[in-house]
Amino acid sequence: MSWTEVIIEIAREHAEGLSDALMEAGALSVSVEDADEGTADEKPLFGEPGMVPEQAAWDHSRVVALTDEGDDQAAIVAQAAAIAGLAQAPKFSTRAVADADWVRLTQSQFEPIHIGKNIWVVPSWHEAPDPDALILEVDPGLAFGTGSHPTTRLCMEWLEAHPKPGKTVLDYGCGSGILAMVAKKLDAGSVVGVDIDEQAIESAKLNAERNACEIDFYVPDDFVASAHGGVQFDTVVANILSSPLKLMAPMLSGRVAEGGSLILSGVLARQAEEVAAAYAPFIKLGVWAEHDGWVALHGQRGAASAPPARDGSNGGK
Structure with a gap:
């Protein structure tokens, strides 16, 4: 089976409405791109993770709709324009999309990921590169966390460097569960x-x-309602984002047992001081390590001072 893409360049104020209308008119999927991508006029739309963009499209947007090859693309565009309330159907171009083994093509983009000294995250369709390593079989999916993001990697590396046999662990904001599984x-x-x-x-x-x-x-x-509801943990790890981490400072700190460790990530290096400040009344945090502009913060409940960075450095990798 083959498909045809319909490409429409349109002003920002019409992009979202036309996208919804194209789906209603029979498109299989619709995406919105920056029509100026790769030129001097290209403009970033999205900020850091967790921030909601003020605009839903670019000033000069490109709407790309996927349709069946046999569909009447002109009719779909005309119907969508009417649904969206446009005065006339916009001009469009088409592009053929050849059939492919999409499953195999998608799988080829995900290779085993080596993390820390001895951890491998391996998709189910791959053999583990080192069967004697700590192997996590995780397929990419909707839940965040395969180890590819620096914040997940930092937390996994901390857990590997500080194993706690027999100790209790809380993974708050667990996503795919990868950090809990490492522990x-x-x-x-x-x-x-x-x-x-x-x-x-x-x-x-x-x-x-x-x-x-x-x-x-x-x-x-x-x-909260479970048997774990009132329990403190020897290790609490939270890989979320700086804003919710600051709001949850009293709750997460209160979940750490006396002498236990708190590890936070999802924090940009420039946000480290403000996140640490939010936790200062409860646990003194310091940067344990940094990777690609992200940091992992670590502290110990009851400790008088912030812990040293990894390898005695200032946290850089």
Whole structure:
């Protein structure tokens, strides 16, 4: 089977409405791009993670709609223009999309990821490069966390460098459950994962089952109501974003047992001081390591001063 892309260049104020209208008129999928991409007029739209853009499209937008090859593309565009309330159907061009083995093509983009000294994250369609390593079988999906992002990598490296056999671990904002699984495979005792996204919880449960890891996963309300609700943990790791991390400072700090460790990531290097300041009344945090502009902060409950950075450095990698 083959498809035809319909390409329409249009002003920002009409891009979102036309996109929705194209889907209603029969398009299989629609994306919006910067029509000036690659030129001197290209403009960034999105800020740092967690920020909602003020505009939903670019001043000079390109709307790309995927249709079946046999569809009447002109009719689809005309119908969409009418639905969107445009005075007339916009000009458009088309581009053929050849058939392909999309599953194989997608899988080829994801190779095993080596993290730290001895961790491999391996998609299910690959053989583990080192069967004696700590192997996590995780397929890319909707839940965040395959180890490819610097913040996930930093947390995994901290857990590997500080194994806690038999100790309790809380992974708050667990996403795919990858950090909880690393802790469990490093012989932690009771491990709990929490996430606000129910889809992430389902993904994490499937990943844990696939990797033979006994972990309890909850959405926040169920976590509070569970047997773990009033429990403190020897290690608490939270890989989220700076704004929610600051808001959760009293709660996350209160989940750390006396002498236990708190590890935070999802924090840009320029945000480290303000995040540490939010936790200062509870736990003194310092930068443990930095990677690609992101940092991992670490502190110990009851410690008088911030812990040293990895390898005794200032946190740079």
